[in-house]
Each structure stands twice: as C-alpha cells, then as structure tokens.
Amino acid sequence: MALGTKRAAWRSVLFAHSALIRIFEAELKHECGTPLQTYDVLIRIWLAPGQSMRMSELADSAILSRSWITRRVERLEADGLVERTPAGDDGRGVSVRLSDQGRETFGRLERSHAKSIDQHFSRFMTEDEARVLTDVLNRVTVAANGGLGAPAKSPVSRA
Amino acid sequence: MALGTKRAAWRSVLFAHSALIRIFEAELKHECGTPLQTYDVLIRIWLAPGQSMRMSELADSAILSRSWITRRVERLEADGLVERTPAGDDGRGVSVRLSDQGRETFGRLERSHAKSIDQHFSRFMTEDEARVLTDVLNRVTVAANGGLGAPAKSPVSRA
DNA sequence: CAAGATTGAGGAGTCAATCTTC
DNA sequence: GAAGATTGACTCCTCAATCTTG
Numbered sequence A, B: 001m002a003l004g005t006k007r008a009a010w011r012s013v014l015f016a017h018s019a020l021i022r023i024f025e026a027e028l029k030h031e032c033g034t035p036l037q038t039y040d041v042l043i044r045i046w047l048a049p050g051q052s053m054r055m056s057e058l059a060d061s062a063i064l065s066r067s068w069i070t071r072r073v074e075r076l077e078a079d080g081l082v083e084r085t086p087a088g089d090d091g092r093g094v095s096v097r098l099s100d101q102g103r104e105t106f107g108r109l110e111r112s113h114a115k116s117i118d119q120h121f122s123r124f125m126t127e128d129e130a131r132v133l134t135d136v137l138n139r140v141t142v143a144a145n146g147g148l149g150a151p152a153k154s155p156v157s158r159a
Numbered sequence C: 001c002a003a004g005a006t007t008g009a010g011g012a013g014t015c016a017a018t019c020t021t022c
Numbered sequence D: 001g002a003a004g005a006t007t008g009a010c011t012c013c014t015c016a017a018t019c020t021t022g
Helices: A005-032 A036-047 A055-061 A066-078 A100-120 A127-145 B005-032 B036-047 B055-061 B066-078 B100-120 B127-145
Strands: A052-054 A082-085 A095-098 B052-054 B082-085 B095-098
Touching: A005 A036, A005 A100, A005 B005, A005 B100, A005 B127, A036 A052, A036 A055, A036 A066, A036 A095, A036 A100, A052 A055, A055 A066, A055 A095, A066 A082, A095 A100, A100 B005, A100 B127, A127 B005, A127 B100, A127 B127, B005 B036, B005 B100, B036 B052, B036 B055, B036 B066, B036 B095, B036 B100, B052 B055, B055 B066, B066 B082, B095 B100
Parallel strands: none
Antiparallel strands: A052 A095, A082 A095, B052 B095, B082 B095
C-alpha cells in the first residue's frame, strides 16, 4: 500500500513520538526516579509568568481535562513540589506555584531531560531541518487549536 | 527562556501530536462512532502480510504491553471485527485476522481518517517539507528503536 | 446561572504472576 | 526452563455530576 508523501510524514510523526516518549520516560525515571508527566507539569509552571498558574490555565496548557489536573497537582503537592494557594483576585480560583523543593527538583529534571533530547532527537538533524519541522508543525498546530498554547474549548469544529 | 532551535522542534512535535490526536479521535468518533485505537489496531493487521498477525507481533508493532493487546483484541473480537484463531504452526501462538465485517469497517474508518489527515495535516505543507519531516523523524525513530517497526525489547540502552 | 475547581464512578493500561506449549 | 499469551490487582485518566463563588 502506498500512502503518499504526506501521509507518510504523519506516520513518521506518530512513530517518532511514540519511540521518543518511551525513551524519555525511561531515562527520566532511571536518572531521577520521576515520571515524564511530573516534568511536564513542572515545566509549564516554570515557564509561566511569576512561575505561577491557575489550575484552569494549567489544564488548558496541558490540553487535558480539569479533573486530571486536579488529581495531578494534588499528588505534586503531596510530594512537596508545588504549593496551592487558595487565593488570587478571584475567590474561586486556585493558584499553583513551584515550592523551593519544586524548583530544585525541576532543575535536575531539566538537565536530565535536555540531555535526553540532545542525544535522541537533536543529534539527528541540521538546524535547517529543525526549522522546517518547527515551521510546518506549528502551522498545523495553530490551525488545529486556533493558537499555539490555547486549544479551542471544542477541538472539533463540527462536533 | 530560549530553548534552542532543535529543542523548539521537539516541542512542536509534542504540540502537533497532541492537537492532532485529539482532533482525529474526535472526528473518527463523530463520523464512525469508533475510537482511534480501534483504527490503529485494525490498520496494523490490515497492513500485515496475509492480513494476519500474531498477538506478540501486534503488541510489538503497537509498542504497547502484551496484556494491553490481549484485552484490546478481546474487545475487537466481541465486536466482530477480528477473529482469533488459536493455531498457526506454533501451538502456543494465537493469530489475529480481520473478519469480513472488520474489513468493511476498516474501509469506512480509513476513508474518514484519511480525510482528517488531509484536512488537518497534509494541507499545511509542501511535498518537500513532508519529505524533510519524514526523513528526519525516521532517522530519529530508527536510532531510537534500532529499526522502524521493531522497538528493542529494552528501550533504554543503559536501563 | 456561568465559571473555577473538585469528587465519584467507570474504563483503560501496566506490572507481576500464572498457565500452556515448545 | 524459556517464550506466547492470559489473568488479577492496581494505577491512571475521563466523563458526568457537584459544590462554591462571581
């Protein structure tokens, strides 16, 4: 079966994503004893202005359900990596920020994960190729989400 | 924080994958009432020589656990999409192949999903760009797995 | 009553142990 | 005793309902 150049490109995204996530997960767990998900949440908070985010922002940026983020943050708080401050200007909102330990942990995770990315991803492309990947995939993502970090409430236009 | 060109490329893979999977999942469910996972398993069997696979081959190609594939195939069999023939040349093995209904269902899923890919992915790149994506990502995947469809038993070299 | 967040029930996936056949 | 496959116990995630505040 011939799938066509572009269809093949999508399959290569699928395969590369799957293979790399497995490796990154295993390496992070091996070196730091931490699942990739933890890193994923921490880096989102770390990148946020003031290193603080509302639960809903966090959920939206992770493109995952609200309830998921509640449970995950609960766990991170129990591990002492983040703090939930029940306040903000809005009495309903809950802000999450990194604790001192969380910042320190994030540093270790970041170093380990950056090394993994270099070793299993970056090595295999030129700067130009990397730019093509970024350009094309960002185009796709923007069209899909109506913006990079901000997925539409309803991901499917006609659903 | 500046992450570097290649690191940015990896993040764009992450975002595009996440956004597209969501959309493809929603569209397939909307048009055919079927989750993407079902399509994923069916296409693997459909692409296999003789449109038949061993459970373990299926698990390896999906890069997922053996127990997962057992449960999933159970469900597909209950839905009448595949048949499990307890035989083969090896008495321990179990072969899975598409039923007539499975082939018919796969046809519908394939048409719907191909349309989704065109609409949300292929449109946004030139043939040349698609080739760059495929080349780079296949390089990465081959290095990660030691081959395209055949992940190593132990995904992390030093684990 | 709309938005932010949480909770409970249920489905889906993983790990380790088991059973069967080579 | 090793490989193929399955099962059981457990964790993780999602959906829908709920609680709370604007």
